[in-house]
Amino acid sequence: MTADLLKDFASALLTGGVRIVDLTATLSPETPTLPLPTEFGWGESWPFSMETISRYDEKGPAWYWNNLRCGEHTGTHFDAPIHWVTGKDHENHATDTLPPERFVAPAVVIDAVAESEANPDFLMSVDFIRDWESRHGEIPAGAWVLYRTDWSKKVGTEGYLNQHGDGCHTPGWEPATVAFLAEERDIIGVGVETVGTDCGQASSQEPIFPCHNLMHGANKCGLASLCNLDQLPPTGAILIAAPLKIREGSGSPARVLALVPGS
Numbered sequence: 001m002t003a004d005l006l007k008d009f010a011s012a013l014l015t016g017g018v019r020i021v022d023l024t025a026t027l028s029p030e031t032p033t034l035p036l037p038t039e040f041g042w043g044e045s046w047p048f049s050m051e052t053i054s055r056y057d058e059k060g061p062a063w064y065w066n067n068l069r070c071g072e073h074t075g076t077h078f079d080a081p082i083h084w085v086t087g088k089d090h091e092n093h094a095t096d097t098l099p100p101e102r103f104v105a106p107a108v109v110i111d112a113v114a115e116s117e118a119n120p121d122f123l124m125s126v127d128f129i130r131d132w133e134s135r136h137g138e139i140p141a142g143a144w145v146l147y148r149t150d151w152s153k154k155v156g157t158e159g160y161l162n163q164h165g166d167g168c169h170t171p172g173w174e175p176a177t178v179a180f181l182a183e184e185r186d187i188i189g190v191g192v193e194t195v196g197t198d199c200g201q202a203s204s205q206e207p208i209f210p211c212h213n214l215m216h217g218a219n220k221c222g223l224a225s226l227c228n229l230d231q232l233p234p235t236g237a238i239l240i241a242a243p244l245k246i247r248e249g250s251g252s253p254a255r256v257l258a259l260v261p262g263s
Helices: 003-015 113-118 126-136 156-161 175-184 210-217
Strands: 018-022 049-057 060-069 077-079 104-111 144-148 189-192 221-224 237-243 251-261
Touching (some): 003 018, 077 237, 104 126, 126 175, 144 237, 210 221, 221 251
Parallel strands (some): 144 189, 189 221
Antiparallel strands (some): 077 221, 237 251
16 A cells, blocks of 8 residues: 555545444443353353543542443454354464454445344345345455344344343344355454344354354454444445454454445
8 A cells, every 4th residue: 555545545534535434332331231041150241330430529630530340242342253162272362462454354234124123033044145245246355244134223221132031032143154254255254233243042053152153263253232334335344343452352342433435
């Protein structure tokens, strides 16, 4: 890349030739967290909380700051390969060691809004992706695949998690689809609008939690709880998704942005 290209890019940002879309949900104590299956006896991920240290008062007359508490995988967040047992032996697989080149990459958006509205347990198949590719071109290697369901528009934790006696009911992937994307399309990872990258009933799939199991096993990444995917084109966007640089971090809340052509 030449210096002129960078200047042109900076100019496009200033003049509106390139538009920035925020794909990040606001973190607050109301942010839904992933309910973990009780049969595994897993510990609980802390919900987000914020405690004021001082706010222009007797504790600090000229400054405002807070202590924060939450699990790594809270709100709009990044999943690193080390997050799952299948990815534990890769090199450079944690939030502090992942190559930063993975944090800026092309993105494709696959629209499954109608299917998810008709069936909250909708699972994206390989045929569904091949049909999308017949209209938009093959998914390029090194891209993010973003799964649009408009699930982020659901109001309140109850509607968003859609939890019943048998667990949550939210869209996800057929296991073969995850393997296809990771191996045959060699993507960086997938991003979803739901609370986690797997479907709500993923504990009953084979393998369990196939997106986590297969995607991280292939040294790929994940993004969850995205929003505003309806503002992105099917192809042509650039995604910026960087986790906090936590030593041996399995993931972290992230500010995820997309660059798209301006009006």
